[in-house]
Amino acid sequence: xxxxxxxxxxxxxxxxxxxxxxxxxxxxxxxxxxxxxxxxxxxxxxxxxxxxxxxxxxxxxxxxxxxxxxxxxxxxxxxxxxxxxxxxxxxxxxxxxxxxxxxxxxxxxxxxxxxxxxxxxxxxxxxxxxxxxxxxxxxxxxxxxxxxxxxxxxxxxxxxxxxxxxxxxxxxxxxxxxxxxxxxxxxxxxxxxxxxxxxxxxxxxxxxxxxxxxxxxxxxxxxxxxxxxxxxxxxxxxxxxxxxxxxxxxxxxxxxxxxxxxxxxxxxxxxxxxxxxxxxxxxxxxxxxxxxxxxxxxxxxxxxxxxxxxxxxxxxxxxxxxxxxxxxxxxxxxxxxxxxxxxxxxxxxxxxxxxxxxxxxxxxxxxxxxxxxxxxxxxxxxxxxxxxxxxxxxxxxxxxxxxxxxxxxxxxxxxxxxxxxxxxxxxxxxxxxxxxxxxxxxxxxxxxxxxxxxxxxxxxxxxxxxxxxxxxxxxxxxxxxxxxxxxxxxxxxxxxxxxxxxxxxxxxxxxxxxxxxxxxxxxxxxxxxxxxxxxxx
Amino acid sequence: xxxxxxxxxxxxxxxxxxxxxxxxxxxxxxxxxxxxxxxxxxxxxxxxxxxxxxxxxxxxxxxxxxxxxxxxxxxxxxxxxxxxxxxxxxxxxxxxxxxxxxxxxxxxxxxxxxxxxxxxxxxxxxxxxxxxxxxxxxxxxxxxxxxxxxxxxxxxxxxxxxxxxxxxxxxxxxxxxxxxxxxxxxxxxxxxxxxxxxxxxxxxxxxxxxxxxxxxxxxxxxxxxxxxxxxxxxxxxxxxxxxxxxxxxxxxxxxxxxxxxxx
Numbered sequence: 001x002x003x004x005x006x007x008x009x010x011x012x013x014x015x016x017x018x019x020x021x022x023x024x025x026x027x028x029x030x031x032x033x034x035x036x037x038x039x040x041x042x043x044x045x046x047x048x049x050x051x052x053x054x055x056x057x058x059x060x061x062x063x064x065x066x067x068x069x070x071x072x073x074x075x076x077x078x079x080x081x082x083x084x085x086x087x088x089x090x091x092x093x094x095x096x097x098x099x100x101x102x103x104x105x106x107x108x109x110x111x112x113x114x115x116x117x118x119x120x121x122x123x124x125x126x127x128x129x130x131x132x133x134x135x136x137x138x139x140x141x142x143x144x145x146x147x148x149x150x151x152x153x154x155x156x157x158x159x160x161x162x163x164x165x166x167x168x169x170x171x172x173x174x175x176x177x178x179x180x181x182x183x184x185x186x187x188x189x190x191x192x193x194x195x196x197x198x199x200x201x202x203x204x205x206x207x208x209x210x211x212x213x214x215x216x217x218x219x220x221x222x223x224x225x226x227x228x229x230x231x232x233x234x235x236x237x238x239x240x241x242x243x244x245x246x247x248x249x250x251x252x253x254x255x256x257x258x259x260x261x262x263x264x265x266x267x268x269x270x271x272x273x274x275x276x277x278x279x280x281x282x283x284x285x286x287x288x289x290x291x292x293x294x295x296x297x298x299x300x301x302x303x304x305x306x307x308x309x310x311x312x313x314x315x316x317x318x319x320x321x322x323x324x325x326x327x328x329x330x331x332x333x334x335x336x337x338x339x340x341x342x343x344x345x346x347x348x349x350x351x352x353x354x355x356x357x358x359x360x361x362x363x364x365x366x367x368x369x370x371x372x373x374x375x376x377x378x379x380x381x382x383x384x385x386x387x388x389x390x391x392x393x394x395x396x397x398x399x400x401x402x403x404x405x406x407x408x409x410x411x412x413x414x415x416x417x418x419x420x421x422x423x424x425x426x427x428x429x430x431x432x433x434x435x436x437x438x439x440x441x442x443x444x445x446x447x448x449x450x451x452x453x454x455x456x457x458x459x460x461x462x463x464x465x466x467x468x469x470x471x472x473x474x475x476x477x478x479x480x481x482x483x484x485x486x487x488x489x490x491x492x493x494x495x496x497x498x499x500x501x502x503x504x505x506x507x508x509x510x511x512x513x514x515x516x517x518x519x520x521x522x523x524x525x526x527x528x529x530x531x532x533x534x535x536x537x
Numbered sequence: 538x539x540x541x542x543x544x545x546x547x548x549x550x551x552x553x554x555x556x557x558x559x560x561x562x563x564x565x566x567x568x569x570x571x572x573x574x575x576x577x578x579x580x581x582x583x584x585x586x587x588x589x590x591x592x593x594x595x596x597x598x599x600x601x602x603x604x605x606x607x608x609x610x611x612x613x614x615x616x617x618x619x620x621x622x623x624x625x626x627x628x629x630x631x632x633x634x635x636x637x638x639x640x641x642x643x644x645x646x647x648x649x650x651x652x653x654x655x656x657x658x659x660x661x662x663x664x665x666x667x668x669x670x671x672x673x674x675x676x677x678x679x680x681x682x683x684x685x686x687x688x689x690x691x692x693x694x695x696x697x698x699x700x701x702x703x704x705x706x707x708x709x710x711x712x713x714x715x716x717x718x719x720x721x722x723x724x725x726x727x728x729x730x731x732x733x734x735x736x737x738x739x740x741x742x743x744x745x746x747x748x749x750x751x752x753x754x755x756x757x758x759x760x761x762x763x764x765x766x767x768x769x770x771x772x773x774x775x776x777x778x779x780x781x782x783x784x785x786x787x788x789x790x791x792x793x794x795x796x797x798x799x800x
Contacts, residue, residue, distance in 0.1 A: 002616050012646045016632070023634040104630030104691075107595050109647045110616045273599060275558055 003262060005116020009109050013117020018124060020100075031464070047133045054137035058144020061237055069238050070230050077161045077229035078222035082214065084165030085172065088126075092173025093180075096122050102272060111272060112265045119170050119264065127166050134158050145237045157233040160253035161226070167260035171267050178271040187277050195315060195322065202326045203333075225252060292396075296388055299381045303389020304396070307361045317368075317459040320467070321356045328352055346410040347485035350427035351478050353402025354434040355471065361393040362438030363462035363470060365527060366446040366534065370460060373534075383531030387524055391435045399431035418502035419485070426481050426509035433516030434474050440523020441470040443530040477516045484508025548573045548608060548699050548731035549594060555602030556589050556755075563589040565755040566603065571748070573698070574729040576721060578736070578746030578763070580778075582786050586755040587735045588627070591701050594733070595624050608698040623697040627704050629688025633677035637668060637687045640676060641694060648695040655694075662690040666716055681708040689717060693724065699731045700724060706741055714741075721745050739778040749778070753786040 025033070060066050088096075096118060099105065105114045135155050142151030180186050186193065204210055221227075228242075228249035235246040292301035311318055331348060335341050361368075365386070369376050376386070406427035410420040447463035483489045484505050494501045549571040556564040564586040571577045581587045592598040594607050596615040610617035631640055638659065645655035663669040666686040676684060685708050693700055702721070706714040722745055724730040736742060742749055743763050750760040759766060759781070766781045776784075 008649075009647055012643065016635070016643050020632055020634040027634075101630040101632060103597055103626060104624070104644075105647075106597060106615075107619050107622060107624040108644060109619065113647070273597065275598060277559075 002110035002112040003265060005112045005261070005265070006110070007116070009113035010116025010120055013105070013109075013114060014120035014124065017117065017121035021121075021125060043129070043133075047136050050133040050137040051140040054140030055144040058141040058146075058150070060144075061234070062145045070234065070240055073230040073234055073238075074222050074227035075218070077158065077226050077233075078224075079218050080158065081161050081165045081226045082217045082221045084127075084130075084162055085169040086214075086217075088122075088166050088169025089173040089176065091122070091126065092170050093177045096170065097174045097177050097271070099272075106272065111269055114272075115261075115265050115268045119167060119261070122170070123163070123166050127162055130162060131159070134162065147237050149236045150234070153236060154233040157229045157249065157253075160250075160257075161229050164253055164256040164260060167257050167264060171260055171264040174264060174267045174271055178267065178274065181271075181274070181277055184277055192315065195319070198319075199322065199325065203329050225249065229253070292392065296392055297385060299385035300388040300392065303381075303386050304393040307390065307393035311360070314459065317461060318360055320461055321359050324352060324355065341409050341413040343414050343487050344485060346406045346413055346415065346423045346427075347482045349409055350402060350406045350423060350430055351475070351482055353398065353405065353427060354430035354478065355474055357394045357398025357402060357431040358434030358436075358438030358474065359462070359467075359470065360398060361390050362435055363442040363466050364447055364460065365390055365439055365442050365531070367448045367460050367462075370448075377531070377534050383528035386531050387439055387527045390439055390527075391524070394435045394438070395431060398435075399428055402431050403428045415485075415505075416502055419505040422502070422506040422509045423485055426512065429509070429513045430478055430481070430516065433477065433513070433520040436520025436523045437473055437477070437516070438470050438523070439527040440520075441466050441473065443527045445469065473519070477519060478512055480515070481508045481512030484511075546572045546574075547606070548575075549577070549605070549733065551594070551603065551605040553603030554590070554593060554600050554605050556586070556593060556598065557601045562755050564593070564600075564752075567752075567755075567757055569605075569750065569757070571731055571733065573731055574725050575747040576725045576732040576734055576745045578734050578742035578749040579752065580736075580739070580742060580749060580782055581752035585752040585786070587752055588703065589755075590752065591624075591703060591733070591735060595619075595622060595701055621698045623692035623695065623700040625688050625692040625700075625702045625705055627707070629684045629691075631676045631684055631687055631691070634675065636673050636675055637663070637679070637683075638672040640687060641691060644691050645694055650695055658694060658696075659690075662694065665720070666690060666713070682710055682713055685709055686713060686717075689720070693720070693730075696728060697730060699733065701733045701735075703735045704737070705734070706736065706738055718745060739782065743778045749781075751782060751785050758785045 025036070057066075061069050066072060099114060099118055102114070138151050138155035138158065141154055142148060204213055225245075225248065228245040231241045231243075232246040232249040235241040235243055292304055295301075296304070328348065331342065331345050335345055366373060403424060407420070407424040410423050413420075415423065442462065445463045445466035447460065447466070450460050484493065485508065487501075490501045490504050493499070493504045497504070499507070547570060549569055551567050551569040554564060554567040554569070555562070567590060569577075579587055579590070589598065593600050593612060594605060596612050596618050600612065605612045607618050608621035610621065612618055632643075635643065641659045641663075642655065645659065650658070659672075660669070663672050666689070668683065668686055668690075671679070671683060676687065679687065685705070689702070689705055692702065705721070706717050709717060718741060721732050721734065724732055725745075725747075732745075734742065734746065746763055748760065749763050749766060751758050763778060767776050767778060
């Protein structure tokens with residue numbers, strides 16, 4: 001078995017992967033290309049900052065102004081190694097380890113060549129982003145310290161750290177994917193686990209706890225021989241740098257790359273040829289949605305039941321509903337920290353809950369049917385039944401959870417009794433309104449093409465226009481009710497109108513209901529008509 | 538099946554080849570001997586284990602029992618096997634972002650074909666499959682049939698000793714299907730290659746195969762030359778391959794009506 005990639009094959013695979021990636025990018029919309037442009041602009045600013053930092057550090061070292069330069073400098077390779085290993089492990093687990101047309105490649109060249117090609121392409125695509133600031137920073141440091149050799153050593157040592165971390169991260173990510181895929185329990189619940197992981201990640205990010213999570217890892221890495229790359233980088237400009245440690249770092253860096261690559265080839269050989277773990281037979285859902293059918297009629301009940309079953313078995317298609325959750329992290333965290341629910345939190349939860357209730361099943365009623373749409377429309381089912389089913393699919397779980405959560409938070413908050421009733425009723429009404437608005441917007445902006453959520457997973461999600469239009473319309477309609485729950489606004493309006501604060505809060509909710517009901521009704525009717533008149537052209 | 542008459546002419550040899558998934562037997566104790574320069578028609582109902590067999594023989598999955606060699610190399614030696622085989626899975630493995638010519642050059646590069654030879658071969662095959670005029674279009678714009686043709690060219694580009702084709706005529710118009718059938722015949726007759734052909738289109742097998750093997754529930758329930766199998770159907774008269782297929786895959790008691798030909 002080939003233990004290391006053949007450079008020519010690996011390079012050919014990498015070039016082809018990069019070419020494909022570039023063509024995919026060119027085929028994307030202008031908005032996504034514009035986002036990359038903005039990212040590049042931010043990157044340019046970061047490069048300038050790194051250049052200034054590098055020059056300042058070099059000047060400080062030259063002027064002997066840094067008390068313990070090696071200790072400070074050791075942070076750079078430690079942080080870089082830790083971050084790159086974590087990042088690459090994560091990316092490999094979710095994306096890089098899934099090779100397009102893998103069977104074709106594996107029956108054409110040894111799998112070691114595929115590993116080489118994939119790692120090389122990924123490094124150019126992702127690691128390349130860090131190479132420019134790294135080289136610029138090293139050059140600025142060399143200018144500051146007044147040594148051309150320092151440029152070679154700083155850039156070379158940091159590049160070696162980056163490459164070593166990338167290769168190690170790839171092997172770890174592939175290994176984690178393999179181990180994860182060996183457990184029936186994990187395979188069965190992988191998407192739910194992924195969602196929980198994503199929420200945890202958002203929480204860490206939005207609660208400024210990232211440092212707390214990563215700092216111990218960086219400290220541990222700094223205490224390891226990875227710190228010796230600081231000796232290698234500074235061996236010619238800092239008198240205290242240990243030449244032996246520098247030499248060990250240079251040799252060790254190459255060794256880690258070689259061993260990491262060998263490990264990646266071995267893990268890939270195990271993972272890519274492994275038999276998939278069977279998740280076991282899927283528990284059959286009940287033969288008929290009896291309770292719902294009695295209330296809504298059989299066709300609508302089946303539409304709702306079908307929506308739930310599909311969502312449960314492919315929760316990735318609802319991942320976009322989770323994205324706005326991050327707005328709740330901060331207020332919820334603050335409430336937990338001080339042990340008091342603020343007066344505004346129930347209203348915020350009500351608005352998010354209503355938004356999610358509408359967005360979950362209503363934002364792409366035509367496109368979500370996929371290849372089944374022609375069959376659905378020719379079954380003779382009426383648009384009213386389909387739309388009713390979609391509304392029920394979102395409202396039964398969404399309105400229930402939102403209303404209960406809002407009521408519980410309102411009771412725990414400083415809101416008075418009448419205001420508690422008002423905000424709770426408002427939450428329920430907002431959910432109903434949101435579901436109606438969503439279906440109306442959804443049929444106006446259908447999306448039939450699948451979008452790649454992760455590299456190997458494509459699902460049909462609502463169009464960007466549906467997403468934006470629905471969000472803006474709902475927020476505008478909900479704004480009066482929400483604003484009136486904010487104590488400052490409540491008191492100001494109460495003072496201006498002479499009404500009691502509770503009356504203002506109830507009035508806000510009532511006003512929103514009055515506005516949202518006709519809009520929702522129009523949306524529902526529009527969706528029903530569109531469905532009844534649907535043709536494939 | 539009989540013992541191989543000439544081991545030197547063996548292209549595919551499997552003995553007791555078995556694959557189990559978590560207690561489910563996908564392929565059970567499969568014995569095959571397929572000589573060089575022949576077409577082997579591999580038939581079976583959906584879920585019979587045909588694709589699993591092909592994946593074992595192409596090294597994409599590891600057998601849980603038995604042994605197999607392909608083009609003289611054991612399937613445990615992946616690098617040696619993949620050097621001598623071509624494989625077309627049911628869905629042609631192509632990158633949509635590339636043109637057909639770029640895709641074929643890419644595979645030729647990975648196969649280490651010298652550039653001149655690769656270009657000549659690509660042009661010749663594109664011409665044969667009536668794709669020369671479309672070769673510089675992106676594969677994403679291709680019809681199903683055009684993708685299938687590109688996939689077939691990709692599988693035979695390097696003139697492999699053994700070619701595994703899974704439903705090669707699927708999605709092709711009659712003219713293109715004719716070209717594929719002629720190409721398969723030519724591979725065996727002129728290039729001395731062995732073609733392992735899995736398909737549900739029985740007339741294709743009837744026309745091309747030197748030997749037919751039928752798999753049901755992971756077991757090889759009958760094997761032999763098409764004419765031999767058709768004559769042995771106990772319908773009282775000359776049958777068709779469809780009669781054979783229906784008879785031997787209806788249950789093991791039916792297969793006894795034909796018996797396993799030693800091929």
